[in-house]
Amino acid sequence: MTVIFGIAAVLAFGGALGVVLSQRTLYSALSLVLNMVSLAVLFLLLDAQFVAAVQIIVYAGAVMVLFVFIIALLSPGAEERVRPLELRMLFGGVLAAVFTVVIGRLALNGITVTNNGHFHGALGPFSPSLVDAHGQVQTLGEQLFTTYLLPFEVTSLLLLVAAVGAVYLSKHRRVSS
Secondary structure (H helix, E strand, O other): OHHHHHHHHHHHHHHHHHHHHOOOHHHHHHHHHHHHHHHHHHHHHOOOHHHHHHHHHHHHHHHHHHHHHHHHHOOHHHOOOOOOOOHHHHHHHHHHHHHHHHHHHHHHHOOEEOOOOOEEOOOOOOOHHHHHHHOHHHHHHHHHOOOOHHHHHHHHHHHHHHHHHHHHHHHHHHHHO
16 A cells, blocks of 8 residues: 555656646646546545546546647647746746645644554544545535535536637637738
């Protein structure tokens, strides 16, 4: 298990770096697919089978196909190349380092597991016993379609608007050129 976790973590990190560092949008999108599949493997290792399946089917599948179609419609060779030593890249690197340190501190000081399997730290409203009692899919579905219904629907609307906008921009460029 530790070897699989290590491989998936390295692939997820490499995919994330590929998204940020690649100068071609299509390669960035493919690196994002690698990142999402690696995250699905990590979810499987955490016994979150439903989330892993959703990660692959929805995100690595449907959303990334949409992204690749949008990139293809907008002619990826036409974008401006980023110079490697710009101020925004330095700012992004510093911000990424700070974010990494904060996430690392939270991971080290956050939820811990004792030798007998009990959790300590901020668990939130869903303890492992509550999730085991109701089931992982039922708990997730109940929260998704009650508490988080508005953000869920806004996200789907945002993806629809992005797709329609990309098609519009693609047709508008063809007519004028």
